[in-house]
Amino acid sequence: MSFVVALDGPAAAGKGTIARALSARFGFAHLDTGLLYRATGLRALREGAGAVNRDHAVEVAETLRAEDLEAEGLRTGPAGEAASVVAAIPEVRAALLKFQREFAARPSGAVLDGRDIGTVICPDADVKLFVTASDAARAARRFAELSAKDPALTLEDVAGDLARRDARDAGRADAPMLRAPDALLLDTTELTIDAAIAEAAALITRKR
Ligand code: C5P
Numbered sequence: 424m425s426f427v428v429a430l431d432g433p434a435a436a437g438k439g440t441i442a443r444a445l446s447a448r449f450g451f452a453h454l455d456t457g458l459l460y461r462a463t464g465l466r467a468l469r470e471g472a473g474a475v476n477r478d479h480a481v482e483v484a485e486t487l488r489a490e491d492l493e494a495e496g497l498r499t500g501p502a503g504e505a506a507s508v509v510a511a512i513p514e515v516r517a518a519l520l521k522f523q524r525e526f527a528a529r530p531s532g533a534v535l536d537g538r539d540i541g542t543v544i545c546p547d548a549d550v551k552l553f554v555t556a557s558d559a560a561r562a563a564r565r566f567a568e569l570s571a572k573d574p575a576l577t578l579e580d581v582a583g584d585l586a587r588r589d590a591r592d593a594g595r596a597d598a599p600m601l602r603a604p605d606a607l608l609l610d611t612t613e614l615t616i617d618a619a620i621a622e623a624a625a626l627i628t629r630k631r
Pocket residue numbers: 434435456457458460461503506507508510536537538539540588592
């Protein structure tokens with residue numbers, strides 16, 4: 424029987440690292456659902472010559488291809504920004520729903536990380552986690568990640584981008600970023616990522 428771990432939370436809180444570790448430890452398939460929105464946003468932006476058009480974004484989401492998930496530039500700031508713009512369009516979310524639900528049903532078990540996994544995509548997930556950290560800690564982590572590739576970037580830029588993206592993700596009407604009432608809260612501001620992984624793994628072991 425499949426086993427589903429839903430991992431939600433704001434940008435740069437440590438979700439991806441925790442999801443990858445759980446996937447390796449328990450043999451679960453892992454889907455970084457942010458990639459679906461990033462791929463949709465980036466293609467919509469490129470094909471729209473720098474502007475995201477709503478109808479076109481819906482069309483892109485409906486015809487998203489496996490290779491779009493491997494496109495160059497998905498992990499950049501502009502792709503994250505475009506992702507959060509298209510993610511606020513209900514028809515885009517609807518187009519990406521089936522793929523995520525099918526992924527969650529894999530017999531190996533699955534861990535999905537995103538913003539609405541425990542609330543909308545997999546409300547019956549076996550384990551739900553909400554990973555967060557202070558704004559300052561998240562900005563510092565994302566800055567460390569991105570500044571190597573972009574030396575002109577400042578911490579203030581990164582903090583501003585994250586704040587704008589989080590506000591849009593939490594404030595949208597359809598599937599806003601939200602902690603499910605039954606999700607375990609993991610605050611990684613003080614907790615090391617290893618300790619967070621250990622807490623999550625213990626919960627999974629208890630529920631399995
Ligand atoms: O997690 P990541 O930073 O890659 O996500 C990029 C954007 O995609 C988020 O800011 C959010 O707008 C959107 N997203 C979403 N629902 C998810 C995953 C990501 O709306 N399940």
